[in-house]
Amino acid sequence: MEEISEEGSSVPLGLRFKTGIICNIKHPADKSDVIPDEEAEFDNLSTVQAIQQSLKKFGVESVIIEADADLSENIRKSGVKLAFNIAEGRHGRDREAQVPAVLEMLGIPFTGSDAAALSVSLDKAMCKRLAASYGVRTAAYALVTPKKNAKLPKLNYPVIVKPDAEGSGKGISEKCVAETPEELKCVLGNELSAYHEDVLIEEYLPGREFTVGLLGNGASVKVMPPMEVIFRGNTQRDYKVYSYKIKCDYTNFIDYKCPADIDAAALKEMTKASKSVFNALGCQDLSRIDFRMDAQGHPCFLEINPLPGLAPVYSDFPMIAQACGLDYDHLILKIYLTAVRRLQKQK
Numbered sequence: 001m002e003e004i005s006e007e008g009s010s011v012p013l014g015l016r017f018k019t020g021i022i023c024n025i026k027h028p029a030d031k032s033d034v035i036p037d038e039e040a041e042f043d044n045l046s047t048v049q050a051i052q053q054s055l056k057k058f059g060v061e062s063v064i065i066e067a068d069a070d071l072s073e074n075i076r077k078s079g080v081k082l083a084f085n086i087a088e089g090r091h092g093r094d095r096e097a098q099v100p101a102v103l104e105m106l107g108i109p110f111t112g113s114d115a116a117a118l119s120v121s122l123d124k125a126m127c128k129r130l131a132a133s134y135g136v137r138t139a140a141y142a143l144v145t146p147k148k149n150a151k152l153p154k155l156n157y158p159v160i161v162k163p164d165a166e167g168s169g170k171g172i173s174e175k176c177v178a179e180t181p182e183e184l185k186c187v188l189g190n191e192l193s194a195y196h197e198d199v200l201i202e203e204y205l206p207g208r209e210f211t212v213g214l215l216g217n218g219a220s221v222k223v224m225p226p227m228e229v230i231f232r233g234n235t236q237r238d239y240k241v242y243s244y245k246i247k248c249d250y251t252n253f254i255d256y257k258c259p260a261d262i263d264a265a266a267l268k269e270m271t272k273a274s275k276s277v278f279n280a281l282g283c284q285d286l287s288r289i290d291f292r293m294d295a296q297g298h299p300c301f302l303e304i305n306p307l308p309g310l311a312p313v314y315s316d317f318p319m320i321a322q323a324c325g326l327d328y329d330h331l332i333l334k335i336y337l338t339a340v341r342r343l344q345k346q347k
Contacts, residue, residue, distance in 0.1 A: 011058045011333070015340050019055060019062040020080035022071070022087045022099050022110070023048045041088040041166070047311040051084065054332035067099050075106060082343075083110035084336065086310060093165040093197070094119045096307060111339035113306040117281045121304050122165050124200050127281070131301045134280050136273045138301045139294070141202040146192045152181055156203050160241065161187045164198040172243040177204060177236050204239060205300055207293025210260055212274045213308070213320040214287045215334060217342050221278060223271045225259035226291070227320045250314065258323035270299045277304050285338045288317050 024042040048064055055062045065074050067087035075083075083103050089095025097115035104115065113121070121127055125143045132138055142153030143164060158179045162172045173191070178184035184201070191199050210226040231240040232253055246253045262270075274289045281304065288308035291299040309315035312328045321331040 011060055011337065013059075015337065016060050017081040017340070018079060019060055019082045019084050019336075020065045020075060020078055020108075021048055021051055021055075021062055021084045022065050022067050022075075022103075024067050024088050024090070043086060043309075044311065047309075047315075048086070050312045050328070051086070051310060051332055054329040055084070055336065057329055058333050058336075060336065071099070072102055072106065075103075075108060080108065082340070083108050085110045085112050086307060088307065093123060096122050109339075109343045111335055112285050113281070113283045113287070117283050118306055121281055121283070121306050124162075124164050124303050125198070127277075127304060128301070130280055131273070131277050134276045136276055136301045137269070137294075137298055139202045139205050139292075141200060144188060144192075144199045144201060146196055146198070152184055152188075153201055155201060157181075157184075158204040158239065159184060159201050160204045160239075161191050162200050162202075163191065163195045164200045166195070166197075172241065174236065174243060174245060176241060176243065177239045205292040205294050206239075207295065207297060208260075208262075209240070209242060209293075210262075210270065210291045210299065211316050211320070212270055212289045212291065213317050214274060214278050214283075214289070215285070215321075216338060217284055218279065221275060223274050224320050224324050226262065226267070226270055227256055227258035227316060227323070228260035228262075230255040230257060256316075256319060258320055266293075266297065266299050273299070273301055277301065281306070284342060286317070286335055288320075 025045050025048060026042040052062050052064060062084065063078050063080065065071065065078060067089065085099055087099040089098040097119040100110060100115040100118060103110045120130065125141065128138045128141060140155055142155060158177050161176045161178065175187060178187045188199060209229040211229060212226045213224040214221050215224070216222045229242060232255065235241050235243065235246055235253060270291055277289060278287055283306045286308065287304055287306045289304045290302040292302055293299050308317035310318060312318055318328050318331055326334060
């Protein structure tokens with residue numbers, strides 16, 4: 001497998017900028033009515049500190065800035081010249097775009113995709129429509145809004161139900177697969193009452209599941225070999241679902257293999273689809289894209305995450321990079337330098 005260059009042992013002096021690591025940190029829930037996965041997308045403090053330590057090893061000074069209501073003022077006070085953005089945002093369908101929009105307003109350059117790309121990518125149905133327009137294969141789906149007497153879509157059963165604008169398995173419950181219209185009504189009702197947002201219903205794909213990492217920009221973006229998410233058994237009746245609960249307890253349910261054992265045709269299709277979606281959205285620097293195979297073994301696009309998790313031990317993106325010869329410290333360095341070089345070209 002082709003390895004990724006480690007970029008050396010330090011950042012050149014001319015490329016060292018005081019950096020703000022912009023993040024949303026998980027805090028223990030203090031309310032009984034908070035749903036279990038309320039902060040599923042937020043980072044543990046240990047992850048943010050790991051990024052800070054990696055930057056420090058290569059000579060980059062950084063401070064941690066939480067993306068709360070005081071974000072703008074705290075950025076001004078910090079004196080940072082660059083933001084390493086891993087913030088998921090607080091509320092709403094466009095929440096992942098909130099921090100990039102603030103940074104753009106303040107004139108602070110940042111790593112990763114801009115507000116427009118993050119806004120579209122979080123909306124699964126919108127992103128699937130965009131992907132399909134570029135010839136990318138995806139499962140048949142329908143979008144249901146939280147209104148009374150919503151009609152059930154005409155799809156082939158079984159179907160899987162998930163919130164349209166969530167990530168990290170949030171809202172993918174332990175009863176999210178329906179085999180009949182009656183079951184779908186029940187699952188859909190539970191989903192709408194819990195999350196109060198549009199719900200995506202997809203025809204269930206029975207095949208193998210993969211995730212693909214991308215590093216770089218434009219035509220030179222590097223698509224890393226797919227990693228397979230291998231279920232040790234069914235997680236919901238006769239189905240395999242990568243739910244929030246399974247992700248939290250992955251050591252008991254999941255094995256990962258990178259690079260995955262797949263045939264040349266499937267690899268070619270996933271690679272081409274990954275580049276198409278990444279560039280169609282205008283993503284920058286890094287992303288992770290999920291695929292699942294249909295009954296015929298064709299890889300189908302599920303979703304893209306331009307803010308992939310960067311926890312050093314268990315996040316998919318660092319695991320994929322590690323398999324390509326890029327350890328955690330050098331992955332953080334690669335992301336930093338990829339963004340800095342892109343920003344220099346844009347001047």
